[in-house]
Structure formats: C-alpha cells, structure tokens
Amino acid sequence: MAKHFKVIIIGSGPAGFTAALYASRANLEVAIFEGNQPGGQLTITTDVENYPGFADGIEGPEMMEIFRKQAQRFGAVSLFETIEKVDFSERPFKLKSERDEYTCDALIIATGATAKLLDIESERKYWGSGISACATCDGFFFKGEKIFVIGGGDTAMEEANYLTHFGESVTLVHRRSEFRASKIMVERTQKNPKVKIITDSIVDEFLGEENMGIKRLTGLRLKNVVTGEMSNHEAGGCFIAIGHSPNTSLFEGKLDKDENGYLITQGKSTYTNIPGVFACGDVQDHVYRQAVTAAGSGCAAAIDAERWLAEQE
Secondary structure (H helix, E strand, O other): OOEEEEEEEEOOOHHHHHHHHHHHHOOOOEEEEOOOOOOHHHHHOOEEOOOOOOOOOEEHHHHHHHHHHHHHHOOOEEEOOOEEEEEOOOOOEEEEEOOOEEEEEEEEEOOOEEEOOOOOHHHHHOEOOOEEOOHHHHHHHHOOOEEEEEOOOHHHHHHHHHHOOOOOEEEEEOOOOOOOOOHHHHHHHHHOOOEEEEOOEEEEEEEEEEEOOEEEEEEEEEEEOOOOOEEEEEOOEEEEOOOEEEOOHHHOOOOOEOOOOOEOOOOOOOEOOOOOEEEOHHHOOOOOOOHHHHHHHHHHHHHHHHHHHHHHO
C-alpha cells in the first residue's frame, strides 16, 4: 500500500520548508521530500546576511536546519528520498521515490533551480570562497575588490552594473564578441565607467590560495578563444552569470512551463495548470531568486493548497 499524506512537498529550500510550516500548522498531514540536496541552494552558501530576523547574519546550512526544525515542530515529516515519478492523471496523486510509493491530496512543488556553472575543477575548489552565482546575495562581501562577471546575457549585464556599487572595479568576460543581452542592457553596461568588458575570452582557470584550510580566490587565467593567448588577472571575487536551469524535468509533459523551463503559475497565485498542484520558489521564479521571496511564495502555496483542499471537501 502506498503511504498517504494530505500534502506532499517536493523540495526543501526556503520555499519548501515554509510551505511545510504553514501547511502543518493548518493541521494538514505533511511530508517534505528533501531530495538529493536537503536544504536546497542555501546549503552551499556560507553567509546569509539579507534574510530578515538574523541581525548578525547566519550560515546557509544552519539557517535551513532552523527552517527544518520549525516545520517539524508542527508535525511535518522530512523524508530524505528523491521523487522519481509522478502521476497526476487522477486523485489522489501518485508519487514514486527510489524507495517507496506515496499518494497525496495536494502537491506543492519547490524543487528550485540550479545555477549553470563553467564546470572546471578550480571553480569547484573556490566555490563559496570568492566564486558565487548571485550578485544580489553576495555582492556586499566584495567591497573594494576587483570583481569579475562571466556571461553575456541580461543577467550578466545586470550583475555587472549592480556590483559596481561594491567593487573597486568590475570586469565582464564573454566568450563571444556579440552579446545575447538586450541592446539597452549592453549599452548601459558599455557606458558604465566602472565596468570593463573583455570579449572572445573564457576562464581557463581560477587562481587562489589556501591558508590553514581557508581557501580564497585571488585571480583568474583567461584564454582568448581567437588567438589562444593566456592572461592572468587579479580578482577578489567572480560571479558566474550564464543562467539557471529550473529543476522541472520530473514534470515534463505534465505541467505547463515557459520557454526557459520554469513552471507557470496562474496570476499572483501558486496554482499550476493542474488543480491541486502548486509551485513556489525558484522553480517558478526566474526574476528574484532570493531566499526571502522563495519563503514568501512557499507561504502562499501552503495557503492556496489549504483553501483548495477545503473547497474539495
């Protein structure tokens, strides 16, 4: 027999845990499937200083453990399994993990998004120690530093301009001579006196140092893809801005997505195209992608689910 819960939440970042907190406080039987990255993207973030309520900042993993305990306090159950298959053809909805089968009356999707990375060894080495994928989250930590931004789309341009508020200088590196970004964003970036642009170049390696187990990015080696020439550049911080991939492959052919793969929700609600299935957090938000906005949409998803269930009864 499949195990049944009133509400199942797939994903365990700020959106998933907040949804679990609200749903369990509404006396709904709730299970959170934490998947292969319990706690979501914040578990690979060292310091979180922009979440209200933590005046002195907090480390990402510690913050997610607090979220988890708060949801569990009201009865939410954490299951450290990954959902591999869903069936929305009838209710209750059917879900299958690598271990077991489950059913639920309402489903909340909070599977998040994953930043696209360059996939080089030195990037992994200095990730979180000078390399980030979110200028809004981490730009503050690089005051007075020489900052690099990798990418050529609107996000890269926005982050380069934003980071001039903190860095001594900002250098945008793009692998081609032309940009994917909109014309207005390119012009704005080119006119910014604090932004230098290097084209036809890729990161060959990130450079850094390690002292008493603490790693720190100190520079980049760039390769010109036209001439093959290598050049070293001093850098205290680097932001990878080549896009995000929403974690939606599980719902292929089942839920409506936009052209970039993000789940589409109706108006200001968290309703998807299937009644009883709701989406919150970065899996449906490609604009803000912040912990606090994800938590807010998790709250909305739980309230939407609770009200929808009440209507069905």
